[in-house]
Amino acid sequence: MIKKIPILIICLISTSTAAQSLKDTVMLPVVIVSTKRQLTERALYINSIDSIVLVNSVQSDLSDLLQKNSSIYIKSYGIGGLATASFRGTSASHTLVLWNGLNINSPLWGSADLSLLPTFFSDEVSIYYGSSSIIKSSGGLGGCISLNNTPHWNLGTQVTLAQTLGSFGYNLLQLKVGFSSKKFISNTRLFHEQSENDFRYFDNATGRFDYTRQENADYKKDGALQEFYFKLNNRQFAGIKLMSMWSDRNLPPIMSFKGANRYENQKDNILNLIGEWKYYGSKTNWAFNSGFSRNSLRYILSNTVPDSTWTIYNTEALSHVFSNNLNFQYNFSDKTIIKSSLEAIYTRASYFDLIENTGFDVNRNDFKLNSSLHHVFSQFFSAYALAQQKLLNGELMPFIAAAGFECQIDKALTLRTNLGRNFHVPNLDDMYFTPGGNPNLKPEDGYQADAGLQYNGIINDMNFQLDVTGYAGWINNWILWRPSEFRYWTADNVKHVFTRGTELNLNLKGDLGILKYNLKGNYGFTRTTDEEKESESLGKQLIYIPKHVGNIQLFLEREAYSASISFHKTGSRFATTIEEKPISPYFFMDLGIGKIFKIQQHSLGLNFRVNNVLNKQYQIIQFRAMPGRNFSLSINLKLSSKA
């Protein structure tokens, strides 16, 4: 049993200098500065999570952050459990996750577990939709989530520490120790999270029709992030970043389970390491980075009866990825940039079933050459074009290309469009799992286009930003597991999918005297259908993909006080491939209030949250219980050597 720790450690954490600026007592009138993005990002559909949101979400993980701040569909197995992201109706393996440029999707399953990526470890979180993700890397048929750590020079020494206590035995400890001079930075972040997770839920799956307590859902997570940055001279920079996460999670059975005592446990161990060197010349920029990613997963399922214990599953999965990347950028002028990169990746992955005594151990080599041209035609029109070629184990992969333009229709209104061709290499598990893996699988092939209008202006002293985007795409050779003649399932390139929809992002900012407010909203409509001609599910929405996802958040700040309110809604999903058996939609609301006490250049913060205020009983995945109303209290202390 995890012991409940009623220790209140008075410490402070501050994860962003932008958060400090919000607490500045000098009241300035609202000044809207409309700046264009840097040239290499023009026309791309990128949504960067605001720093105020990152600060407010510092206790959460990436799945919670994205669920509340984007139209991405997050599929979660429960609090602390596996969570994956689905863009535009594609699968979790079509969502590329980059950590400081390093691809951290599992080469075995293709997806990344977002519950193992704490928001606390990221300084920037950006979302690249559809073909805009190709500028970062290939494989993101739905899109890309880019997590970055960035240097902030000459801040002196800062120590920040926070503790959060919450319902169901929740305890979170976060520590950041930073030293920042004009030429050297060291940041250390430590993270510990644990929870009994024994929330009450309404059991409507066994005939009890009463509240019961969740069992075997406790978890522990520990993490560390170390960054070093060096300013070698005015043009050269170097950095080393190391991130590690350990998690030990008990996995509860679904609500209808009434069997013998079941023990289901998953242990994850992640290590990501990257070394970077950057040179900024007058015309040329160079960058080289070398990265390593290790991911291990141990899973066990056993049942205990009075006389004995039966282990049913006991598996080990391990992957190592080594990557080297050389980037070159030539600035012809302030209107034209050409970028080129060369990448080499070596992957080794293994999976073993210790009960069946089967498994595989494989490796593969990738080489990739990428070039892009970015040009500003006029004050109102800019465009880019990109081409990429990959060699996988010596075999030429499908050619990748993308292009887009951005046109400023008037001072506040911009039209943006992108189109691209992308592909996703088969996951190693799909190729080599025993039984049923298919080593002859072809890459999944995707074409996508989107067009968006963005309004960014001032209405009645409010900074008003509204982005409406429509998209359409086609994915061929989608890999699917299905029964074979050998009485087990096999993987094959069988599916053809047509995806289309709309995304809406709203951002309102302003102040009413001493009260500052920020209202954010996201909505996504996704219509993704199976277009396999001889299939009975032709023209039907893909299984478990919701048509509607939306959220809205309001942040308020008045001097030292802050408040937030957020709503999230996911529409119904179908539990079959022919649009039958809809799973109920779900909706929840969270509230938070806080106060900052400033003590010279130091500060002490208190934050109280109520999650699922309306105490809704909901399920993201059918028959997997989620908690009702719950609470948390955070105390943060920041000590800084500089004002």
Add this chain to the structure above:
Amino acid sequence: MRIRSTFRFCISLSCVSKRLKGLIFPHLEHTSSYFFLPGRIIVLFIFLVSFISCEKDVPLKSFNVREGIFILNEGNFTYGNSSLSFYDSKTKELLNNVFENTNGFPIGDVLQSMTLMDSMAFLVVNNSGKIIVMNANSFKYTGILPGFVSPRQMLIINNSKAYVSDLYNNSISIINPVTYTKTGNIGLKKGSESMLKYGNYVFVGNWSKQKTIQRINISEDKLIDSLVVTKQPNSMVLDKNNKLWVLSDGGLASLPGGKVKACLTRINPESFTIEKEFVFPDLNSAPSRLFLNTVKDTLYFLNGSWGTSINKGGVYRMSINDLEIPSTAFIPENGRLFYALGVDPKNTDIYVSDAIDYLQAGWVFRYNNCAVLIDSFKTDIIPSGFCFKYDKF
């Protein structure tokens, strides 16, 4: 009801927001309310999403059936979406999801098998580790036996005793089907699947990655001996001559030892020795679901064509006096994927299922004994078994 309560909530929130505006910004109280646009947007959003999220409560239903066929829809492993259908073979009326529609809660995860005893039905739910008891006429839930590891089949021994086989727990559970209690175990040291009663014996097939039939003494609830057969015996029947027939699929190619040719074995249950083996000529054959007709002189089974490349797959029929496995199917699959088989004990109609892509309602096809299609209908995800409910005939 929910729309009205949501509307009231939104109105009250709007009033609260106006009041808050007055308290926080008294100088704005009488100015245009446009200044509190964020609050109005929130109110509108709450109203819209709550409207969209309205759910309708589904009323429970009442049933009273007599004779017909239960179709077990096992659902997807770990998804908890199994269900039960009922088909009246006289009227051809189909009722889907009868258990949940009657009782208001689902069966659970992987409905594996069903056993009838008088008016009671025992639903063995494999990955929920339980047996649900319901009234076979009204479908009303009456009780539960929890605490199993991976229960597969149930065999009624008498009014106070039944055996439950288990895939991973290397023993058979002894239960009392009237009091819904577990009364003991029979250690087998292997997983168990099919069971058949003959005299004072129960024969148990050790299926998953195994190759034996074990014999239990019912009076003593004790394992006596075992007999080695072809790999993975999945089903067995007792013919009119009191010969035990065991169908083995030959194992899996991917597992250690690989796959061998499937085999139909005839065993003398008294001496517990093999009398004859009928070896399937095609190594790829993976037959399953062995049944007999009413007079117990004809065998039926599915010969495993689980894809479209083997064109001989389908329902096979052979007499107990035949000398070899038939070379062609009695009811060919013709591109379908036959998953389950049932033989009506009253009129020898043949029922087969096609699970399609395993993620939607599957087909059930009903043929007469001349292989003529009589009816077809869709039930639920992966129709995997048939249980025939008849008054005595």
